[in-house]
Structures are given as structure tokens and as C-alpha cells.
Amino acid sequence: MGEMWKGNHAIAEAAVRAGCRLYAGYPITPSTEIMEYLSARLPEVGGSFIQAESELAGINMIIGGAACGYRSLTASSGPGISLKQEGMSVLADEELSAVVINVVRYGNGLGTLYSAQCDYHRETKGGGNGDYRVIVLCPSSIQEAIEHVFLAYDLAEKYRMVAMIMTEGALGQMMEPIEMPDFIEKKRMPWALDGHYSYKKIGIFDRNSMKEAIDLNQKYNTIKENEQRWESDNLDKADYVFVSYGLPGESTKGAVEQLRDEGYQVGFIRPITAWPYPEKAFNLINPNVKGIITVESNATGQMVDDAALSIKKTKRDKNVPTYCLPYVYGIPAIKEIKKDFMKILSGEIKEVY
């Protein structure tokens, strides 16, 4: 049995062990413990910590670290991640590797302090200007969040892009026993700026935007093909398949287990990558499935769009109804999910698609 760690502290220590050399950011609940921890910890291991004047400056400092080829990190929540969108678009444009953590809290504008999944659309579709993608990992336990820190850096560097860890307020604040991985050594990325002009560059006005866009799209297609990740169970037999990620994903798993004990043929998909969306999991679903049900911690129902598109793509001849159970914020209780499933069966809750 491992040591007890708070989610945000565990993520921060994992970043140090994954070779992160620069953190820059601005405090915001419920992400702040990440930066508090790193303010003391990074200098101990020869890294740098900068308390930025804003999230906008924070992401731009990360751009500096990433351009010089070192593992760099910023974390925030809600409106803070809004301010980072400009920088994320720049990172995509320059094909730089960096990791951004969103400890999601609920709400528009200033928002609230409730744990939620309201930023799904923005993170998976891209929130800054342009035509880019970000790899999005969504852990459902602290141990998995730690693994995602290492994975995020590896994917970010393999594909030279931003990898985001989309965790949730509650996951950042809770404690679990975990195993912390060993330290790894990271050198400057070979393609980085080193002051010696090791790699030739062209001026911005000499760029071939058409070719760049086509190559970038090719890269995104490769990622869609190779990097879908998910956890699933009983898909081949299920009449109804629940789809849910993060902490609501864990509740959903619990609800599916109990419903199966009660005799219902249900299964689940827990997306681990929200982008690329695990479409391939939908291939494994029983051809006679009666419905897909997303369980989400937001008000409008966001992931339901991707679930509906995925079932359409994989079961083209069927018109499988897709339902959404949006619990606004927090983590839905197993009994709530079960109760709402009965409403779907009775026709009281209608499909979205």
C-alpha cells in the first residue's frame, strides 16, 4: 500500500519526477496546490519556478521554456485556462511540446469552486484561434493522474504539441494511497533553440501555410489512429452502454456493476483520452445495442456529441439513440445514475440524438 497523497500535490511531484524544469502560473482554486508545491520543490532539483503576473504571462513563459526544449508546465482552472488559449494556439502553431493542466471547476465567467466537467468542448475542440488540436487526458484516480503526467510529456514530445491533463477539482483536493514513480532524466530536446542556430528557420513571412496545414492535419490523423485510450467492459453484450470519464466515470462504473447484478445488460466506456476520442471502443459495441448514455458533470451535455458521432460512425446502418445525463457539477451518486437509467427505460428521459 502506497503513501497518502493529495491529488494536486501528487501531480506536481510526478511532474518533477518526469523531468519538468519550468513551472509558471498564477494561483486559482482548485489548482493552486500544484504551484505552491512546485514553488518550493522545483528549485530543490535545479528547476525554475516563476509566479507569473497572469495566466497569459504564465503560458507565455512556458512557451519560452518549451521553445528552449525543456519540459515545462502550467496549471490553472476555469477563467485561468481561458487566458491560456492564446498561448496554446501559439504552441500548436510552433509545434512545441508542453503540458497544461486544467483542474476543472464549474461555471461561466468567474465560475464557481465546484468540481465539474464543463470545459470538455473547449479542451477537445480547441479554444484558441485557428485549426489545431490538443491531446487531452482525463484521469479518474490520483494514481492515473500521476501516470498521465509522464504520458502527457511523452505524447507531447512524440507529436510536438500540447498535451492537456483535464482533471477535476475533486480529484485535485482528495487524497489516495499511491505509488510514486522514479525520477527520469530529460535532456534539452534536439530540435530546440539553444542560441547556436542549430536548426535553420525561415521568417514568418516566408512560411508555406498550405503545406504546413496539410502536414499538421496528417499528424492529427496519425494521433487519432494510434493514441485512443479507454477502459471498457461488457460492450459486446450490452443493450445500453454508458460513457463517462474522470470521477463521474468511476461512479458510472459502479452503477453499471450494480445494474448488471440486478440483471440489466449494460456496459461502459470510460474515455481516457478525450481527444483523440476513443471511437474505436464503439466498434466493440453489440451491433443490436439499444442506446448509448453519457454521464457528465456539466449542464448542457457536451461529450454526448462525440458519443453520438462515434456510434454513428461505427454502426452506420443503425440509428442508435444517444442519451445524456448531465448532473451539472460534482460527482453523481451511483443511485442517481441508476434512477435516471430507469427513466430512460421508461421513456421519461428522451434521447439527445
Next chain:
Amino acid sequence: MGKTRKTPSIIDKPMNFCPGCGHGIIIRLICEVLEELGQDNNVIFPIGVGCSSNLGGGLVADRFHCSHGRAAAVASGMKAVSPENIIVSYQGDGDAYSIGIAETINAAYRNENITVVTVNNTNFGMTGGQMSWTTMPKQKTTTSQLGRDCDKTGYPMKFPELVASQFNIAYAARGSVHSPASINKTKSYIKKAIESQMNNEGYSVVEVMSPCPVNWNMTPVEAMDRIKNELIDYFELGEFKQREVIK
């Protein structure tokens, strides 16, 4: 007898500046200084958005195009991970003092060990001569067509003076390129700024008054005269924060 001045080796090809523009002189000065200090193969330029962006097309040196106004933050991140490199941000007045004032001033506030070069042409050159935070009182621009009304839009900002008087920085100066003498002086300021970074003394900034004949609706010679006769009365030339350690 005049000295022959060799083109610095990191200058690769001509840049696309308008006739009579000051940017080319300033970039040349920076490159000469870097070469003289043996840093021309050890430099990274975080570049602003504006006419300053042309720097990227003409140098064989590491550089990064920052989004508009953010170069000082990018520079701070670069210096944090790569303290062995000389980091010189190159920005216009709109980039550094309007949209980027938060990043620009906070880098000075933290006394980041970076060098900031700002090119003050009293307008937004790249986008066709709009008013900037250094546009002079009564100056006509495309967004102050009757002449700048400073009571409504603010008075021209003096950034080097501001940070020199308020923050614990290493070096702040303002130069100009309107005459050979002012060009030589500006070069000495840029040299002191980069030396202070090499010596880990902290933040250095050199603002350079620069002509923008196309947007000022002047000939190149008239534009140089405007700097001499009008601008440097307000934007005083000189050093506002001297280095404490001179080696």
C-alpha cells in the same frame, strides 16, 4: 579616414523594411554588439509582432515569434531554462507598451536577467499607423485623425524612465538613430545592456527612437528631422539607470 564596417555574420539577407525606416539600423546595431561581445552564436531573440517581425526573416540566429505583446514573458521562460544564452527581445512600442504592458513591466518588476529592445516610432507601423501609447500630443494617426487628444487618450508613455525610477533593474536607456552620433551612442547603450545581462546584473531595456516616414507622411529626411526637432524634447535621450558594476 573612415572605418570599414563589416556586416555582422548573423545578418543573412535584406529585411523588408520601408525606405527610411529605422528598424534596419537598430537590428544591425544589436548584431554588431553581439558579435563584438562574442555572443552572436549564443543568442535567442523573442520577437514581437509588428514591423519588428521582419527581424526573423533576415538573421541566421535563433528567434521565436511571440504573440503580440508577450515577448518579455517568453523571454523570462527562456532565461529560466537556458541561463547560458543571451536573450534579447525585440519589440515595437505598440507591442511592448500597449498590448504587452503587463508582460513588459512585470519582467522589469521581477528584474529578469534579459535585455529588452523597444523601437519607438510613435505609432503602430505594421498595421498602417494607428495611435500608440507613445504617439505625441496632437500627432495625427489613422485613429487620431484630428491629432491626438491626450486628455482623452493619455499622454505618451516614458517606459525606461518609469522602470528606472520604480524598480530594482540593472540598466535603462533611450537612444535614437536620427544622426551618426546618436547611432553610435545607441550602440553603446545596447552594448551596456547586453553586458549587464552577461554579467547577471538583471533587467536591461533600451528604447530607440526610430523614424516611420511612410506612416508619418514624411520623406525619410523629414522623419529624421522630426526626431531631432520634436521627439527628443519629450523622449529625452540618455541613461536613466546606470549599471552599478562596470567591468
